[in-house]
Amino acid sequence: MVSLGEPAWRAKQLAEAVYVQRVTDLSEITTLPKALRGKLANEGWQIGRPAIAQVFQSVDGTERYLVTCGAGQASVQTVETVWMPEGDEGESGDGTDSATSQAKTSCAPDLDSESGDSTGPGRQRATICVSSQVGCAVNCQFCLTAKLGLQRNLTPGEIAGQVIAVLDRHKVEVGRDRVNLVFMGMGEPFLNYDSFMAAVRLLVVEAGLSPQRMTVSTSGIVPGIERFAQEPKELRPKLAISLNAPNDEIRQQLMPINHKWNIESVVDAVQQVKLRPRERITFEYVLLGGITDQPQHAREVARLVRRTGLPAKVNLIAWNPGPGIPYSMPQPGAVEAFRQTLVDAGIPAYLRRPRGRDIYAACGQLKRTVEG
Ligand code: SAH
Numbered sequence: 001m002v003s004l005g006e007p008a009w010r011a012k013q014l015a016e017a018v019y020v021q022r023v024t025d026l027s028e029i030t031t032l033p034k035a036l037r038g039k040l041a042n043e044g045w046q047i048g049r050p051a052i053a054q055v056f057q058s059v060d061g062t063e064r065y066l067v068t069c070g071a072g073q074a075s076v077q078t079v080e081t082v083w084m085p086e087g088d089e090g091e092s093g094d095g096t097d098s099a100t101s102q103a104k105t106s107c108a109p110d111l112d113s114e115s116g117d118s119t120g121p122g123r124q125r126a127t128i129c130v131s132s133q134v135g136c137a138v139n140c141q142f143c144l145t146a147k148l149g150l151q152r153n154l155t156p157g158e159i160a161g162q163v164i165a166v167l168d169r170h171k172v173e174v175g176r177d178r179v180n181l182v183f184m185g186m187g188e189p190f191l192n193y194d195s196f197m198a199a200v201r202l203l204v205v206e207a208g209l210s211p212q213r214m215t216v217s218t219s220g221i222v223p224g225i226e227r228f229a230q231e232p233k234e235l236r237p238k239l240a241i242s243l244n245a246p247n248d249e250i251r252q253q254l255m256p257i258n259h260k261w262n263i264e265s266v267v268d269a270v271q272q273v274k275l276r277p278r279e280r281i282t283f284e285y286v287l288l289g290g291i292t293d294q295p296q297h298a299r300e301v302a303r304l305v306r307r308t309g310l311p312a313k314v315n316l317i318a319w320n321p322g323p324g325i326p327y328s329m330p331q332p333g334a335v336e337a338f339r340q341t342l343v344d345a346g347i348p349a350y351l352r353r354p355r356g357r358d359i360y361a362a363c364g365q366l367k368r369t370v371e372g
């Protein structure tokens with residue numbers, strides 16, 4: 001705006017139009033004078049956001065989208081974004097609930113309207129899962145996104161734009177409806193650190209979302225975690241670490257990145273994050289049948305998590321199968337037994353509800369299934 005000879009506050013109007021009013025065309029920005037809109041258009045400026053190209057609806061209410069990024073460029077590519085009404089319990093027990101209601105601990109949706117929470121009758125409650133890269137370079141052996149390799153990083157606008165497109169589709173009112181964001185879609189956010197954090201800034205400062213309702217998941221990129229620990233708390237989402245194994249030996253077979261940054265180095269970096277009151281670090285743990293789901297693994301995870309001394313909880317995820325990936329799902333009994341072992345050891349542990357199985361809801365599955 002300044003380079004066009006306009007006052008800088010015009011940029012704020014522009015951001016408000018894109019991120020709050022969610023307009024998708026310059027001509028609709030009525031807060032800007034018509035002459036200015038004309039001038040911007042004449043000089044070739046455009047506004048826009050990623051477009052929802054395909055929608056897949058699950059019987060459980062989950063919607064999965066293939067979202068087109070970079071339209072108009074040579075490299076049109078899609079990423080996956082997911083809308084999960086009611087969340088998937090992944091947010092339970094990590095301090096998210098205290099963002100609006102300090103009395104609640106977890107899992108008590110029925111109490112919402114009585115406790116004066118922000119979510120009442122007719123209000124939406126959902127979690128949006130956001131991608132940070134097209135594909136991923138980390139090569140975890142159980143993950144379908146890994147099979148794509150890294151195609152490219154998403155820009156800040158493409159990361160934040162996925163959220164705006166989905167909020168717009170569901171007519172979400174920020175501040176009234178309760179929406180959580182998880183950066184757990186395709187890609188490793190901490191290998192696209194600057195764009196990821198720039199997207200968080202757009203979503204917090206311009207769109208008005210709370211960073212306490214956002215969780216970023218990393219496979220354990222230590223330099224990224226160290227930078228993240230330095231972010232101001234007004235902008236810092238909560239942190240989830242994909243632990244996925246009880247020890248380095250198993251972890252490095254499943255996640256080759258563990259050769260570079262082992263469990264101890266990841267935990268050391270996580271210790272640097274200054275947590276908010278009631279905030280917990282989440283350890284995600286994918287249960288692979290016979291490989292990471294045994295009773296001794298659960299006991300080992302309990303010891304490991306206790307040794308960190310961190311306020312922590314564990315999110316257990318039954319592995320979602322995918323074509324060409326040589327693992328098996330855990331036995332149903334194994335998952336609950338694993339959870340109970342952790343709980344008995346005093347570690348809060350939750351099962352992530354499988355969502356949208358009928359529409360291939362596991363990481364990277366949709367893109368691979370639809371696009372081959
Ligand atoms: N790259 C980041 C964030 C995206 S993956 C990370 O790895 O943390 C988000 C979560 O999905 C990770 O905890 C990962 O371990 C898990 N995941 C990957 N593939 C999966 C599958 N097939 N079934 C279940 N969980 C999976």
Ligand code: SF4
Pocket residue numbers: 136137138139140143144145146185186187188219242363
């Ligand atoms: Fe990448 Fe996460 Fe999949 Fe590992 S689990 S390959 S880091 S997206």
